[in-house]
Amino acid sequence: MTSSRATIRDVAAAAGVSPTTVSFVLNDTPGQAIPEATRHRVRSAVAQLGYTPHRIARALREGSSRLVLLRAGPLRGSASMASLIAGMDEELRRHGHALIVTYGTVEAERELLEAVAPRTVLDLVRIYGSGDSPQGDGGDVDGLEAHAAVQLGHLLELGHRSIAVALPADPSFEPLSSLRRRQLEAAAARAGATAIPIIIPREPSGAALALARLRAEHPRATAIAAFNDDVAFVVLAAMHAAGLSAPDDLAVVGFDEGEHAALWNPPLSSLRIDAAEFGRRAARRALGLDTGAWQRPPSQVVRRATT
Amino acid sequence: MTSSRATIRDVAAAAGVSPTTVSFVLNDTPGQAIPEATRHRVRSAVAQLGYTPHRIARALREGSSRLVLLRAGPLRGSASMASLIAGMDEELRRHGHALIVTYGTVEAERELLEAVAPRTVLDLVRIYGSGDSPQGDGGDVDGLEAHAAVQLGHLLELGHRSIAVALPADPSFEPLSSLRRRQLEAAAARAGATAIPIIIPREPSGAALALARLRAEHPRATAIAAFNDDVAFVVLAAMHAAGLSAPDDLAVVGFDEGEHAALWNPPLSSLRIDAAEFGRRAARRALGLDTGAWQRPPSQVVRRATT
DNA sequence: GCTAGTCACTGAATCCGTTTAGTGCGTCTA
DNA sequence: TAGACGCACTAAACGGATTCAGTGACTAGC
Numbered sequence: 001m002t003s004s005r006a007t008i009r010d011v012a013a014a015a016g017v018s019p020t021t022v023s024f025v026l027n028d029t030p031g032q033a034i035p036e037a038t039r040h041r042v043r044s045a046v047a048q049l050g051y052t053p054h055r056i057a058r059a060l061r062e063g064s065s066r067l068v069l070l071r072a073g074p075l076r077g078s079a080s081m082a083s084l085i086a087g088m089d090e091e092l093r094r095h096g097h098a099l100i101v102t103y104g105t106v107e108a109e110r111e112l113l114e115a116v117a118p119r120t121v122l123d124l125v126r127i128y129g130s131g132d133s134p135q136g137d138g139g140d141v142d143g144l145e146a147h148a149a150v151q152l153g154h155l156l157e158l159g160h161r162s163i164a165v166a167l168p169a170d171p172s173f174e175p176l177s178s179l180r181r182r183q184l185e186a187a188a189a190r191a192g193a194t195a196i197p198i199i200i201p202r203e204p205s206g207a208a209l210a211l212a213r214l215r216a217e218h219p220r221a222t223a224i225a226a227f228n229d230d231v232a233f234v235v236l237a238a239m240h241a242a243g244l245s246a247p248d249d250l251a252v253v254g255f256d257e258g259e260h261a262a263l264w265n266p267p268l269s270s271l272r273i274d275a276a277e278f279g280r281r282a283a284r285r286a287l288g289l290d291t292g293a294w295q296r297p298p299s300q301v302v303r304r305a306t307t
Numbered sequence: 308m309t310s311s312r313a314t315i316r317d318v319a320a321a322a323g324v325s326p327t328t329v330s331f332v333l334n335d336t337p338g339q340a341i342p343e344a345t346r347h348r349v350r351s352a353v354a355q356l357g358y359t360p361h362r363i364a365r366a367l368r369e370g371s372s373r374l375v376l377l378r379a380g381p382l383r384g385s386a387s388m389a390s391l392i393a394g395m396d397e398e399l400r401r402h403g404h405a406l407i408v409t410y411g412t413v414e415a416e417r418e419l420l421e422a423v424a425p426r427t428v429l430d431l432v433r434i435y436g437s438g439d440s441p442q443g444d445g446g447d448v449d450g451l452e453a454h455a456a457v458q459l460g461h462l463l464e465l466g467h468r469s470i471a472v473a474l475p476a477d478p479s480f481e482p483l484s485s486l487r488r489r490q491l492e493a494a495a496a497r498a499g500a501t502a503i504p505i506i507i508p509r510e511p512s513g514a515a516l517a518l519a520r521l522r523a524e525h526p527r528a529t530a531i532a533a534f535n536d537d538v539a540f541v542v543l544a545a546m547h548a549a550g551l552s553a554p555d556d557l558a559v560v561g562f563d564e565g566e567h568a569a570l571w572n573p574p575l576s577s578l579r580i581d582a583a584e585f586g587r588r589a590a591r592r593a594l595g596l597d598t599g600a601w602q603r604p605p606s607q608v609v610r611r612a613t614t
Numbered sequence: 615g616c617t618a619g620t621c622a623c624t625g626a627a628t629c630c631g632t633t634t635a636g637t638g639c640g641t642c643t644a
Numbered sequence: 645t646a647g648a649c650g651c652a653c654t655a656a657a658c659g660g661a662t663t664c665a666g667t668g669a670c671t672a673g674c
Contacts, residue, residue: 052421054367055421055422055423055424056363056366056367056372056424057367059363059422060361060363060364060367065363065422065423066422067419067422067423077384085410089415093415093418097418098415098418098419098421098422099415099419100407100419100423101408101409101410102408103392103408108396108400108405108406111400111404111405112374112405112406112407114359114362114405115362115366115372115373115374115405115423116362116372116374116407116422116423117362117363204569230566230567233567233570234570236570236572237570237571237572240572259537260537260540260567262511263540263541263543263544264544264571264572265543265544265547265571265572
């Protein structure tokens with residue numbers, strides 16, 4: 001058995017052409033007139049030798065790898081991440097690219113960037129934050145805005161009119177949390193309801209304080225739309241500590257439902273998001289391809305005990 | 308401004324030597340006699356030009372990138388992952404390598420492997436599962452075994468003698484879950500106590516059934532040591548549904564404490580693990596370096612309401 | 615009958631760092 | 645005084661795919 005892998009030269013020799021021609025065939029290089037017979041010979045040789053282009057060599061020549069790097073940042077634990085990544089990966093693969101996801105710090109990324117030379121670097125927070133809406137959609141809702149509207153809509157349907165918007169204190173969620181606040185405020189205004197932004201710190205004491213202030217300053221608030229499930233859990237814990245219960249004292253909905261929502265005590269109502277389409281779309285964008293018709297990513301509230 | 312980056316040839320020209328010599332200096336190639344004066348000239352030129360070796364070119368020549376790929380598998384959400392990755396990343400960086408973490412499927416990884424050609428691929432489940440103990444430790448506990456002992460020790464100290472071991476039904480946790488079972492059984496036996504393995508499926512109905520069976524077949528069981536926090540949450544939810552409460556009916560401890568433990572209702576006692584040292588060690592191993600003195604990674608049970 | 619153009623293909627340069635196999639020179643040993 | 649050896653360096657090959665600039669054969673147009 002040959003210990004080393006087949007190269008483009010081996011393929012060329014087997015097909016009786018030059019490496020140049022093999023490259024033209026394999027990459028469908030435009031402007032090259034190569035008859036089907038020759039193409040076929042090359043492709044048979046490729047199949048027979050089990051040839052795969054050496055990605056590193058190609059990257060050296062092309063200046064970058066056929067890789068896309070996705071920076072997940074603080075959304076690391078986000079539930080829709082899995083479907084987003086799956087969709088993105090699938091679409092990238094279709095175009096001969098692979099996906100790398102980083103969850104780490106920026107400094108850890110420097111070396112990585114140098115080492116893999118990705119074609120594109122995607123920053124999830126920035127993508128989401130930028131509101132990725134298609135050009136000329138005339139102000140129609142885009143992905144995140146639609147989700148926010150669905151979450152709020154659930155509370156509106158249940159008759160709530162004064163709704164607190166619970167945002168995380170962690171600054172790494174910016175500019176996402178401000179965006180969400182604006183989207184919910186706008187959606188509430190459209191429906192003739194009121195949105196009251198409140199900041200929920202991670203620590204129980206801070207969360208308890210924020211909750212107490214809400215109760216004191218906005219006694220008419222009857223529901224809370226949380227930034228994500230984790231914020232909802234903190235709110236629920238603070239309510240429990242204060243002797244309050246959902247939904248009687250305050251209804252609570254999560255966002256981007258994760259596996260813990262159903263297990264929580266009480267089980268949390270939350271917005272379930274399928275982000276696969278969003279991922280596919282982001283992939284096409286990253287590759288500079290047209291993004292196709294924009295389908296709004298589906299989402300719906302799974303109702304449990306807290307609303 | 309020069310639009311393209313500095314190459315080794317630029318450095319060589321600036322330092323008045325050949326590219327070969329620059330390479331020898333930068334890589335501290337053994338067996339080469341290069342006076343300090345020349346080394347200094349080269350290093351100044353490097354600093355002045357801001358030269359960084361082109362990782363892709365190097366990878367092409369060397370046959371692999373200075374990268375290590377870590378396969379997180381089902382441990383993706385595991386809380387100690389963060390510290391493990393941080394430690395590993397730090398140590399790898401010290402040796403000029405970078406870390407890539409994959410959370411995805413094997414098929415998605417194929418292309419990635421080809422594209423980045425990592426020096427080593429690490430499979431977390433296999434590393435953990437292999438019991439990574441130093442040679443000749445005479446049967447002393449290694450990392451995971453020590454953690455299991457600490458978790459169980461917490462229950463033993465509280466007077467429990469008949470302890471259920473709650474393992475996930477998800478087969479992707481193998482061989483980790485079997486290993487844990489054996490470790491806890493052994494630790495219990497050493498203390499003259501009994502360990503009762505039970506399998507906890509994700510779905511509430513299955514979990515309820517498993518719990519009911521435990522109560523029926525082992526009425527003397529007073530505590531549950533869970534495989535991880537998620538299993539503990541499922542158990543807690545099943546107990547709540549059955550009208551049982553922790554710790555009065557059954558004490559429950561988690562493993563590898565995550566951010567939800569403190570928020571849970573009731574707040575979950577769990578084992579907090581600092582895996583940074585383990586990560587550093589795994590990194591040194593991956594690079595084929597000596598792993599240094601083996602310090603047992605620290606862990607302790609954070610006691611809350613469920614024990 | 616000659617130029618222009620297309621077709622089908624190829625040689626060689628290129629990307630950039632590493633490494634092998636030397637070279638020239640001086641010193642030490644037998 | 646030849647041979648061996650160490651020192652301080654270098655030229656050229658190498659890894660493998662891509663791509664620019666052709667080349668020879670043939671057809672079409674005037």
